[in-house]
Amino acid sequence: MAEQNSSRGTGSTAGGRSGSFLNDTRVRAVLYQILTIGAVVAIAAYLVNNTLTNLAARDIATGFGFLEREAGFDISESVIGYTPADTYGRVLLAGLMNTLKVSVIGIVLATLLGTIVGIARLSNNWLVAKFASVYVEGLRNIPLLLQLFFWYALIQTALPHPRDALQPLEGFFLSNRGFRFPYPVWETGWTLALVGLALAAVATWWLNRRAGRIQGETGRRPNVIGPAVALFIGLPLALWAVAGAPTAIDVPELTGFNFRGGARVTPEFAALLVGLTLYTAAFIAEIVRGGILAVPYGQTEAAVAIGLRRGLVMRLVLLPQALRVIIPPLTSQYLNLTKNSSLAIAIGYPDLVATANTSINQTGQAVEGVAIIMAVYLTVSLSISAFMNWYNGHIALRGGRK
Template identity: 65%
Template structure:
């Protein structure tokens, strides 16, 4: 053999081949997509099935059980879908908050030195995460509708609060249209208290001086709305629910479907979050805790100041997945009659027959909601990441 290597043909060149494969893959994907779309359109046309999104502006003609904003059957399909989306978002946001709280508590409880507390937490996790969530939803819904009395014999735990198989009815303040002022003051108070505690923390880090931010923050949250309430004349009128014919009118109500869905999703997801929190805490070296205790920090302070900030880095990525799961699992609402996006979407698809367009809308909306949650959690993850110096 001569020492000179034979010239490799271009198709045997590693770089050229890589490019060739990539072009082929892209080509196949595009071809497959084009094939599916053109095939679908051709089949739809062949069967005289109408296509397009025109149906969105047509009158819906059906009623929806729970409407966060006013909805009339004369409104459009687009508005009906919006109501469905709002219902989904409400249940998802509340579910995420509640399941994080419960999950964190249960996760910490599993590591508790108290034998009974740790065992109860273990039993909770092992039971709830091992039963399909759909069955849990059906269980909670059956429990609520079967166990609670009819509106005529409703439980009345507090004056004006009624609990029956039509849901929980409670009075709402009726302060001549100024209720929103007090609510706005409350939100402002919470924001101010948050800013105050942040300022206090920064000051303590810089100067070592402590500041009673907890007490002052609480005062801000409570006193500020109270002042506004006094300013608008200290009204005490309430719009209380009254039994009228079949059901209660007046006040506000929470439906059995909503409670069953929220309870089921929250408790199910919390069992996973508990395990994530536990794994996060165990990932922090025990030496950290021992060192913090040796420095004289209290148990609560060790958890809050030393363990949790480090555990969060391990916790957040899997936590994001759980939030996404909860949001997507909320589509199981169709099984128990909560009018979420899928439920309203299904009705829309069936009334209009626009299955492909309808499913495309549903998928796009879930994708957007899920990507928004991931984007937020990724931002938070970056924020809590360990800054190496």
């Protein structure tokens, strides 16, 4: 009897310990996470296995080996050199560069336009404020795809054919085939000139930082504008001259029903850029307006009281403080513009999605093609977010000081 009671007591104790182990919230939390991860991995493994089985049953090749095969199709424009004899990997790279080109230019233009319109909405001039309000409310509430169709159709119908092209200056032609203009025959001198511009920008940034440090120590700010202008003009010219000072210019000319030579802005690129810029600028304008209104009005009163003009109040007092409110939502708009550029396929601009779609149609490897598109947009979006988060942290107040 004693042994039975002892064994029962031991069992009861073990059961109690087991129950207390499962009742621990931390243990349950870890257990639930393990079970959730296991379920996700199992579902993913099932989907991958099912996909590979179906592809094998249809005799469809898998993997990314197709990227090394010849593409065999041309695209209307490319930032980098590309011919139909190049590989699928090359044409996808060309599409990515086209996407980055329109995204970067669109972000810059939308930021400038959105800032101007946002400030205009706060103007004391009734007509300026109402015009800015109509612009914001109108463009924000029209789907972007319809706006792209509108701008593309406008360019195609409002501009003349190449034979009747508008010619504002000698060598410049504007028609429904795009805008053609003279362009230097690219040689080493022009590459070095661009390097000079980049070096001048870095040197100007360093001079500006140095001037700010000296101003904080002495109260006097050294002149930066003069040296900056000299750097931006002198350094590129010097490098251009060292490389032989190339001056050959490729001038466009009409041959048959279209132009050849020079550089061009295609109708597809122009319509996409205008649509993305105007649409995104409408949202940025509201972000800028809200950021300015978030600054206490006492800041404006104090600036006016010491004799600052309205323009200086906005530039030196309100915008620097509003920037800390503006940056986080502005990041979202930059991401939206980059992702909205995928609508380029609707008007024939050869961006990443368009080139990948043609590659998928020719190779039948849809899974790999879509995976490449998703990976690229994810990488670009995370890069933009990382940069904007860094900048937001750079301008954030620390301990009551910048």
